[in-house]
Amino acid sequence: MLRGNRELWFAFVFCVLITGLYGLVVLWTRAIPAASDLFGHTLGIFGFILMLMTETLYSLRKRIRSAAWGRMSTWLQFHIFMGLVGPYMVLLHTSWEFNGLAGATTLLTVIIVLSGFIGRYIYTRIPRTMDGLEIEGTLSQEALKRARQLMSLWHTIHIPIGVALFISAFVHMGAALYYATFLK
Numbered sequence: 001m002l003r004g005n006r007e008l009w010f011a012f013v014f015c016v017l018i019t020g021l022y023g024l025v026v027l028w029t030r031a032i033p034a035a036s037d038l039f040g041h042t043l044g045i046f047g048f049i050l051m052l053m054t055e056t057l058y059s060l061r062k063r064i065r066s067a068a069w070g071r072m073s074t075w076l077q078f079h080i081f082m083g084l085v086g087p088y089m090v091l092l093h094t095s096w097e098f099n100g101l102a103g104a105t106t107l108l109t110v111i112i113v114l115s116g117f118i119g120r121y122i123y124t125r126i127p128r129t130m131d132g133l134e135i136e137g138t139l140s141q142e143a144l145k146r147a148r149q150l151m152s153l154w155h156t157i158h159i160p161i162g163v164a165l166f167i168s169a170f171v172h173m174g175a176a177l178y179y180a181t182f183l184k
């Protein structure tokens with residue numbers, strides 16, 4: 001079960017700290033950090049690594065029985081924390097320009113984060129143990145059935161968006177590194 005919204009607060013505090021650092025760099029250089037400069041690039045790379053961890057770690061913990069370390073609820077909190085901080089760093093990486101494929105990748109990133117909030121809302125409607133197993137009986141059967149149907153509908157939409165996002169992110173990275181970094 002996800003209790004409270006600690007992970008959202010942690011993510012918020014982290015984003016404020018990163019914004020502070022970004023603000024200092026803007027004041028220092030008197031310019032918006034370019035996506036291909038040291039600071040902008042670092043934000044993109046670290047943000048993307050966090051997003052990759054968001055995409056993979058929770059699913060691995062959920063599906064691989066031999067990897068049963070830590071509570072599922074903690075992993076989901078970690079998933080949400082990284083799923084917010086990573087996209088935020090990537091957003092600061094963009095230098096507020098959204099052309100072509102890189103712009104489309106940013107749009108998919110925003111969509112997956114919004115979709116995550118919807119999923120979180122539905123997920124918390126279903127009573128569960130700390131290990132994420134559903135508990136029968138607390139909700140009326142009709143409401144529980146509807147929440148389960150919604151959750152599985154949400155999964156069938158959310159997962160392909162994630163896959164599309166990572167495919168376009170990898171193509172963007174390849175193209176950006178080739179044209180903006182190595183050809184310079």
Ligand code: HEM
Binds near residue numbers: 044103
């Ligand atoms: C999901 C992750 C990412 C998103 C959404 C993203 C998005 C963007 C956007 C919107 C731009 C600005 C494009 C424009 O000028 O209109 C950009 C530029 C750039 N990105 Fe990313 N990025 C991501 C990850 C990365 C990573 C991991 C790297 C490096 C390995 C990278 C390298 C670059 C470079 C070098 C540029 C500058 C391109 C240029 O100056 O033409 N990006 N990115």
Ligand code: HEM
Binds near residue numbers: 055079112116123162
């Ligand atoms: C980079 C951003 C994100 C990516 C790539 C991502 C990806 C995924 C993936 C692939 C799953 C399916 C896990 C599975 O069943 O194996 C998932 C589930 C989920 N995600 Fe995210 N997510 C992101 C951000 C978020 C955010 C910001 C939230 C909440 C605010 C969130 C909440 C959830 C919830 C509640 C589930 C369902 C857990 C379950 O049914 O067991 N995600 N996410």
